[in-house]
Amino acid sequence: MDKPILNAVVTLRNEVSPWLMILNVVPDGWDLPDYVPGQFISLGLPGSASRCALAEPEIPPADPDKLIKRAYSIASSPMNREFLEFYVALVPDGPLSPRLFNLKIGDRIWLSPKVTGKFMFDDSRVPKDANLVLIATSSGLAPFVSMMSTYLKFPPQRRVALIHGVRHSRDLGYRSILMAMEHLRTNLTYIPVVSRPEEDPVPWKGATGHVQDVWKSGAIEKAWGTRPAPENAHVFICGSPGMSESMLEILRREGFKEETKQEPGQVHVEKYWK
Numbered sequence: 001m002d003k004p005i006l007n008a009v010v011t012l013r014n015e016v017s018p019w020l021m022i023l024n025v026v027p028d029g030w031d032l033p034d035y036v037p038g039q040f041i042s043l044g045l046p047g048s049a050s051r052c053a054l055a056e057p058e059i060p061p062a063d064p065d066k067l068i069k070r071a072y073s074i075a076s077s078p079m080n081r082e083f084l085e086f087y088v089a090l091v092p093d094g095p096l097s098p099r100l101f102n103l104k105i106g107d108r109i110w111l112s113p114k115v116t117g118k119f120m121f122d123d124s125r126v127p128k129d130a131n132l133v134l135i136a137t138s139s140g141l142a143p144f145v146s147m148m149s150t151y152l153k154f155p156p157q158r159r160v161a162l163i164h165g166v167r168h169s170r171d172l173g174y175r176s177i178l179m180a181m182e183h184l185r186t187n188l189t190y191i192p193v194v195s196r197p198e199e200d201p202v203p204w205k206g207a208t209g210h211v212q213d214v215w216k217s218g219a220i221e222k223a224w225g226t227r228p229a230p231e232n233a234h235v236f237i238c239g240s241p242g243m244s245e246s247m248l249e250i251l252r253r254e255g256f257k258e259e260t261k262q263e264p265g266q267v268h269v270e271k272y273w274k
């Protein structure tokens with residue numbers, strides 16, 4: 001079997017915590033594909049690539065010549081044509097993520113030339129004047145980082161709330177940049193929420209619990225002066241299936257409808273895994 005061609009290079013690797021990292025990848029000798037904020041692309045490494053120290057044993061071992069590929073939301077903005085940025089969580093017993101966590105700057109990686117996905121503010125699906133609630137857990141923040149940095153100049157009448165749920169405050173990647181965006185834009189509300197504040201080294205002063213608790217607490221209504229409702233808002237959800245299902249239940253009870261291939265709706269969900 002031919003060895004897989006690793007057609008891109010890692011140019012930045014920032015550890016947010018031992019289980020979360022920001023990775024920048026640059027195509028080697030070819031141009032970045034066009035994309036829209038919210039879309040995803042595949043990364044890959046061969047089974048022969050070594051796994052990070054926090055990885056659990058792999059049984060059976062991966063085929064060294066086979067490319068292991070997975071989808072990743074693009075966290076960078078398409079305005080930047082130099083690199084693609086990814087926000088990756090470590091799954092210690094997974095095939096690809098422990099190999100990604102062992103990458104160093106200058107290492108080679110496979111990057112798909114094709115971008116795909118429909119998790120985006122498409123004018124035909126999301127009215128221009130709809131307010132937006134973006135709800136993420138952990139690395140599910142990635143597509144929203146791309147959206148926020150691209151659409152920093154949202155018209156002021158469009159209100160945007162971003163709720164990011166994590167276990168510990170150290171897992172709040174992009175926090176300082178999101179705080180700066182909130183400071184610069186009167187129509188943005190950023191609500192980080194921590195579910196295990198008792199394990200933080202210093203007392204956490206922000207919201208506690210889960211993203212669902214933030215939704216139910218009325219924090220968005222307080223910030224916006226109006227409650228997000230199907231008539232005035234679209235909700236984007238990205239993260240664990242448990243959180244997505246539970247948020248969908250809450251939203252359905254409040255009259256929201258999930259967008260499907262057949263039917264339009266005000267709730268848009270990106271599924272990272274089932």
Ligand SMILES: Cc1cc2nc3c(=O)[nH]c(=O)nc-3n(C[C@H](O)[C@H](O)[C@H](O)COP(=O)(O)OP(=O)(O)OC[C@H]3O[C@@H](n4cnc5c(N)ncnc54)[C@H](O)[C@@H]3O)c2cc1C
Pocket residue numbers: 040070071072073074086087088089090091093094095096097098138139140142143270271272273274
């Ligand atoms: C459209 C799409 C976009 C994605 N974007 C991202 C992204 O931006 N960042 C990212 O870290 N992952 C993302 N993923 C998940 C990613 O494709 C991999 O599944 C993940 O990196 C684990 O890969 P793996 O080979 O180690 O384990 P896999 O065999 O792929 O997964 C094993 C198990 O790990 C769990 N898992 C998978 N992804 C995660 C995760 N992100 N956080 C916690 N547990 C997880 C699930 O229980 C899954 O069954 C995305 C998936 C899809 C479908």
